[in-house]
Structure formats: C-alpha cells, structure tokens
Amino acid sequence: SAGTVKELRTAHATYLGSILEKCLLLRRAAKVLEYLISVLSGAVRFGTLLSTLLGDAAESPCSREQQSTDAASAHIQVRLHEIAEVFSKFLQDLKYVHAVGERLVATQLAPYLTDVLLVLDYNRFFELS
Numbered sequence: 001s002a003g004t005v006k007e008l009r010t011a012h013a014t015y016l017g018s019i020l021e022k023c024l025l026l027r028r029a030a031k032v033l034e035y036l037i038s039v040l041s042g043a044v045r046f047g048t049l050l051s052t053l054l055g056d057a058a059e060s061p062c063s064r065e066q067q068s069t070d071a072a073s074a075h076i077q078v079r080l081h082e083i084a085e086v087f088s089k090f091l092q093d094l095k096y097v098h099a100v101g102e103r104l105v106a107t108q109l110a111p112y113l114t115d116v117l118l119v120l121d122y123n124r125f126f127e128l129s
Contacts, residue, residue, distance in 0.1 A: 022112045029110075035097045039120070042090030049086060053079045098126050 002008035020026050024033035053076070101117045104110035121127065 021110070032097065032100055032104075035093045035100075036116070038093045039090060039097055042086055042093060046083065046086045046090060049079065049083045053083065094120060 002011050021029065024030075024036065098117060098120055101110070101113045101120075105113050105117065
C-alpha cells in the first residue's frame with residue numbers, strides 16, 4: 001500500500017511494466033512476439049489449407065469424374081506443396097520461439113514464458129526430439 005502519490009505512481013509504473021513484459025510488448029521482446037505470432041498464424045494457415053484440401057477431395061464424385069485426372073492431380077500437388085511450405089516455416093518459427101523461450105526461462109529473465117512453452121510443446125515434440 002502506497003503512502004504518497006509518488007509511491008502510488010511508482011507502484012503503478014512497476015505494475016504496468018510487468019504487464020507489458022508478460023504480454024511481450026516491450027521492445028526487447030519484439031522478436032519473440034513476432035515469431036510467436038508467426039507460429040500461431042502458421043497453425044491457422046496450415047489448418048485452413050488442410051481443410052481446403054479435404055474439402056476439395058470431398059466434392060461429389062460426379063464432378064470429380066468430369067475433371068481430368070491430370071488436372072485434379074496437379075491441383076492436389078499444388079495444395080500439398082503449399083501445406084509443406086507452411087509447415088516448414090511453422091516448424092522453423094516454433095523451434096526458434098522454443099529455444100529462445102527456454103533460455104529466457106532458464107536465466108529467470110522471463111519465467112512467465114513457462115506456460116507459453118508448455119502450450120507450444122503440448123505433444124512433447126521438443127522433449128522427444
């Protein structure tokens with residue numbers, strides 16, 4: 001509890017600094033935030049591409065039969081290539097965020113990232129690889 005306005009302002013500034021740090025909104029955390037957003041965007045993009053591919057495959061058999069096999073195969077190849085590119089970028093960004101996060105947690109610079117790392121490694125990918 002603050003006894004003066006100055007103490008109140010100092011406590012409030014400290015509190016806001018802590019919030020900004022935990023939200024990765026400080027300048028020194030900008031790169032981690034950028035990669036974390038990229039990881040999450042990549043997961044959404046991957047899901048969208050996969051849904052589109054599965055939706056294309058689930059079209060009625062009549063319309064599939066009307067298309068040439070080569071055209072259908074080329075379309076699927078393009079989608080699979082897109083999915084592979086998105087997954088590769090996702091994995092690269094995920095590894096970066098995990099490595100940096102592990103270092104920040106280990107050095108106590110950002111212990112609050114422990115929960116973020118746990119969510120990112122939900123299937124124990126990093127532990128097993």
